[in-house]
Every structure is written in C-alpha cells, then in structure tokens.
Amino acid sequence: MRRREFLGEQIPSFVFANWRDRPLYILFVYGFGQALVGLPVFLLSALFISLITQADRRHFFGPACIVVLGLVLLVYIPYHLSSKTMRHFLATIGAGDLPDASLATATWREAVVYPQRVVNWVSIEALVFYAITAAFFTPRFDLALSVVGHAVGIIGSVALTQVAYLFYIEWAMSAMARLALAAGAQPQLTDLKKARLRTKLLLIFLLIVTVPVTVVGFFGYGQAVSMGGDSAHALRLTGAVSILSGSTAALLVAMLIRSVSKSLQEIQRVAEEVSRGNLAVSVRPLAADELSEMGAYFNSMVNELRQQEHLKAAFGRYVSPAVRDGILNGQIVLGGERREITIMFTDIRDFTSWCEETPPETVIQTLNSYYENLIQALIKHGGTVTRYTGDGVLALFGAPLEDPEHALHAVQAAWEAHTLLEKFNAIRRSVDAFELHTGFGIHTGVAVMGSIGSEARAEYTPIGDAANVASRIEGLNRDLHTVILISEATHQRVADRILVGKRAETQVKGRSKPVQVVEVVGLNGNVST
Numbered sequence: 329m330r331r332r333e334f335l336g337e338q339i340p341s342f343v344f345a346n347w348r349d350r351p352l353y354i355l356f357v358y359g360f361g362q363a364l365v366g367l368p369v370f371l372l373s374a375l376f377i378s379l380i381t382q383a384d385r386r387h388f389f390g391p392a393c394i395v396v397l398g399l400v401l402l403v404y405i406p407y408h409l410s411s412k413t414m415r416h417f418l419a420t421i422g423a424g425d426l427p428d429a430s431l432a433t434a435t436w437r438e439a440v441v442y443p444q445r446v447v448n449w450v451s452i453e454a455l456v457f458y459a460i461t462a463a464f465f466t467p468r469f470d471l472a473l474s475v476v477g478h479a480v481g482i483i484g485s486v487a488l489t490q491v492a493y494l495f496y497i498e499w500a501m502s503a504m505a506r507l508a509l510a511a512g513a514q515p516q517l518t519d520l521k522k523a524r525l526r527t528k529l530l531l532i533f534l535l536i537v538t539v540p541v542t543v544v545g546f547f548g549y550g551q552a553v554s555m556g557g558d559s560a561h562a563l564r565l566t567g568a569v570s571i572l573s574g575s576t577a578a579l580l581v582a583m584l585i586r587s588v589s590k591s592l593q594e595i596q597r598v599a600e601e602v603s604r605g606n607l608a609v610s611v612r613p614l615a616a617d618e619l620s621e622m623g624a625y626f627n628s629m630v631n632e633l634r635q636q637e638h639l640k641a642a643f644g645r646y647v648s649p650a651v652r653d654g655i656l657n658g659q660i661v662l663g664g665e666r667r668e669i670t671i672m673f674t675d676i677r678d679f680t681s682w683c684e685e686t687p688p689e690t691v692i693q694t695l696n697s698y699y700e701n702l703i704q705a706l707i708k709h710g711g712t713v714t715r716y717t718g719d720g721v722l723a724l725f726g727a728p729l730e731d732p733e734h735a736l737h738a739v740q741a742a743w744e745a746h747t748l749l750e751k752f753n754a755i756r757r758s759v760d761a762f763e764l765h766t767g768f769g770i771h772t773g774v775a776v777m778g779s780i781g782s783e784a785r786a787e788y789t790p791i792g793d794a795a796n797v798a799s800r801i802e803g804l805n806r807d808l809h810t811v812i813l814i815s816e817a818t819h820q821r822v823a824d825r826i827l828v829g830k831r832a833e834t835q836v837k838g839r840s841k842p843v844q845v846v847e848v849v850g851l852n853g854n855v856s857t
Contacts, residue, residue, distance in 0.1 A: 334421075335510040343503050344422065351418035354411045357500045358404055361493060399454060406449035413438045414504055417511075429512040436508035436515055443497040450493065591619035595626055607634045669726040670738040670772045670818060671795055672711070673802035674702065674745075677765040679719035686762070695719075698764050701748040709741035710734070714788050720802075724790060727777045735772045735821035742768040742812050743851055769802025771815040793839070800836035801845055808832060808847070816844035825852050 330341040345352045417435040420427045427435070509515075594611055601609040607630055611623030676698075683691050699721075706713060706723050710731050715722035725741070726734030746768070753763040773794030780789050789795075801813050808830060819828070827850035833842045 334507060337506050337510040339503055339507055339510075343507065344418070346418070346422045349419065349422060351415050351422060353418060353504075354407055354415060357497065358407045361496055361500075362400055362403070364496065402453050403450050406446050406453070410442055410445050410449070411438065414442075417504075417508065421507075427511045429514060432508045432511035432513035433515070435511075436505055436513035439501045439504040439508060440515075442501050442504075443494050446497060447494045588619070591623070595619070595623050598623075598626065598630070602630055602633070607637060665778070666774060666776050667727060668734075668772065668774050669724055669777070669790065669794070670734045670770060671775070671790055671798035672706075672721075672723040672725070672738050672742060673769045673799050674721045674723075675717075675767050675802055675805075676719040677767065677806065679764075682762050694762075694764070698749070698752065701752050702745050702766070705745035705748055706741045708744070709737040711738065711741050712788075722789070722795075724777075727790070728788065735770075735818050736825055738770050738772075739812075739814060739818070739822050739826060739848060740851065742770060743848065746811055766811070767802055767805030768812040769798050769800070769805065770813070770818050771798035771801055772818040772821060773797065773815075796838050797836070797843060800838070801843065804832070804834060804836075804845060807834075808845075810847045812848040813845045814848055816846065819846045826850070827852065 331338045332341045332344060333339075342356060343353050345356065413431070413434045417427055417431055420431065598609050598611045610627045610630065613620040613623055699716075702721065703713060706721075709725070710729065711723040711725050712728065713721055713723050723738075723741075725731060725738040731737060746766070749764065749766055753765070756763055771794055773792075775790035775792040775794040777788070777790055780791070797815060801815055805811060805813055810830060814822075819826075826848050829847035829849040831844070831846050833844045835842050
C-alpha cells in the first residue's frame, strides 16, 4: 500500500484522495466496507435460506436484492452525517493548508467515536428496515420462508455485519486519528469515555451466542419440516428452544463481561485518583488473572511515583520550588558555566559562645525557627540556598535560574530577612532568651557555577573571586558594627533603590586590591519587598 508522509506520520495515500476539491475517503470507507462485508453476508444469507426452507432462490432473490440495495443506500446516511468534521479537515489539507489545533482535535474526537456511532445508527436502520419489509413481503411468500428470511436477514445485518463493520471502521479511522494527532490534536480524557469496552464486548459476545443458536435452531427446523413435521409447530418449538438457550448464554456472557469490567474499573479508579495527584491509593486484586497482575504492576508504578514525590519534596527543602522543578525537568543543567551572579553570606554573631552554654536540643530548635524566617525571605526573592554552615548560609541570586535583577533581589531579600529576624528577636527578648543577630555580606561578580563533588555527593556552588569577596564582606559587619554590607559592584546596580549608611574601603584577606563596601539601612519607598 502506497503511503504519504504527513508531519512525520506515514499515512495511506488514498486517505488524501479527492475529486473537485472534495475528499473521497469517507466514500471509499463506505464503498469498500459494503463490498468487503455486505455482499458476502447477503450471498451467505440467501444460500442459508434456500437450504433451510427448500425454497427456489428465484422466488425470493429479486425481492431480497431490493431489500439489501435499499438498506445499503440507507447506510450511507450515518456515514455522511457523522463525518462532517473529518471531511472539512481533509479538505483543508487538500487545499494545501495546515489545519489548526482546534480543528485537528475535533477531527480526532470524531474519528475515535465514529465506529460505534455509525454501527449504532446502522443497526437501528437495519431493524426498522427489515420490520417494514417483513410486513410488505410476508403476504407474497410462505410464512416459514418470510420468518426465516427476515430472521436471517436481521441476524446477518445487525449482528454479524455490524460487528465486522465495527472492527473494519476502527481500522479505517485509525488513519484519520493518526493524521489528526500529527496535525496537533490534543485528546481529552472525556472524549475517550464516550466509547466503552463493555459495549464492544457485549456486542461481540452476543454475536458469538446469537449466530450459532440461530443457525442450529433453523437447521433443526428445516430438518423437522423435511421429515414431514408440521411447519408451524416446528417453528414454535425452534423459537422456544432458541430463546431459552440464547437467554442462558446471554446471562453467562453478562457475567463474564462483569467479571472483566470489574477488574478494569478498579484499575481505572486508581488511575483517575493518581491523575488528580492522589498517590495514596492502590489497585485491589479482586481475582487471580492477568488483569490483577496488571494492577500489581500499576501499584508498583504508583509506589515509584510516591517515592519520587517524597524526593521532590525533600529536594524542595534545600532550593526554591522554581529551581527544584527546573532541575527535575531538565531545564537547568548543573554543569560548569561562567556567569554574573550576586552572592550572599550570612552569619550569626556570638553564636559559638552561646552554643557552649546551651543544651543542644535548644540550639537545634532555635536554629530551625531562625532559618524558617531567613529562608522564607531568601526564596521569596529568588534566592537559592546552596550551603548551611551551622550558623551561616550561602545563597545565590541569578543562578541556577537566570535573573536580570539578581543584585536588587539579593538586597531586598537581606532587608526583608533582617526585618523578620528583628520581630523574631523581639519575641525572644520578651522571654529573656538569647537574641540572634545576623550579618549579611553581598557581592555581585562573575563566578564559575557548577556541581562540585563526586557521584555520591555533590554541591552546587560558586567558584572564584566573587565568592571569596562576599564572604569577606560579611565578616566586615563585625568591625563596622553594621548588619547589611554590599560591595560597590552591587551598589552600582541598586543605588537608586536603597538607602545607604556607612561607606568604607578596606583590605580583605586573599585580595591585593581593597574592597569598597556600603551599608544598607533601608529601601526606597518605591521598592516592594
């Protein structure tokens, strides 16, 4: 079969066939289906009727052809009415245009529900059509011939033919569905719920039950008549036996379908809960079969998702949610790169001496409360905490996520953290507890960012002079009796946004040139925190 490439999908070429800019695919599906299914079923039905009733085929072949031809023409109506969007979609492609996503989605939706929709309408048409023709043709033929003929016609058209059509049209529409998906269709879960596996199974199993029961019943009827039995009595007996055996078989089929669908519904229930974000669910094995085995595999998958969520939550305790999600989604690569960032170091004054005089449980409890305020402010302004040093923190602004305003955000975070810590100390002061006074050192410069360490344990950290300068600036707070000190490089980027106090130029360890620092004593009124 020749194929044509469409946006990466290989689609059968005849899907794109058109005549005078009108797509022909739906017409092809209809015509090929009639030739593939309708004609063989009609011929087999005619042969079966003649064998059972011993009637001359010439007596009923002509009227039967009229009935079948009328039904075939009637069948095209649901084919045409149920394919409006698909024909518009194909016409758009035939005109050389690319369908938009909304048209592609509507086409996909129509294609996946098309098989059951067409089969349902055709089944109703067949039942109505055969009921009308039975009333019209029965007076012209023998009662037995009419009953057998119309029973076989209904079974062949409604049962055998429609089940065959269901699988045939599903195959034919798979090309349309793939075409729509290639064009950008976005399937919705609600669309898939319109077609149920239970309906398909019921249709198939009823066919399996109905055809053999009917064939055997009418065969017994034919044998009884040929041996001289009363045709009316034989027909009543055949009908009673067929109804009894068919009802029993239908009951067993319903029980089988319920057994299968119950396990599927259990898996579906858990899948819906997981899609809503509820991972505290699991599939309950209700039987010992492959569906329960699939449920066990599903539980294993949910358990892995649960563990990943725990890891994700734990990871989120160390970095901001934006950084965490960026790393987990692969948007942030923790490899070495050189970039301009703003680095902040913090340190608690006189912390070591306080620890020597305080129970360790109290120290840990106090530190956790302290960091709750500090980290809240840093993360709010886009900071990434990469290191805890007991009583100190290293935070980055502008890495690993890009931030054009990293200098301003670092200063805002420091000022807000200082404000929160003052409130924290006011509470501790009221109960005569040790106050935690923190110094902040901020510097903006170029650093090499990367994941340093081993495969087992690594740390995302800045390397270079910028990190050293920020650390030294924080240490100057003790000598200058300040709280927030920023370098001149940071000051140049935020000068019109802050209120400044002391200025100093001093030599720091590890640097030949002196460092200019500026004290931050507030933010301008037009700068939000």
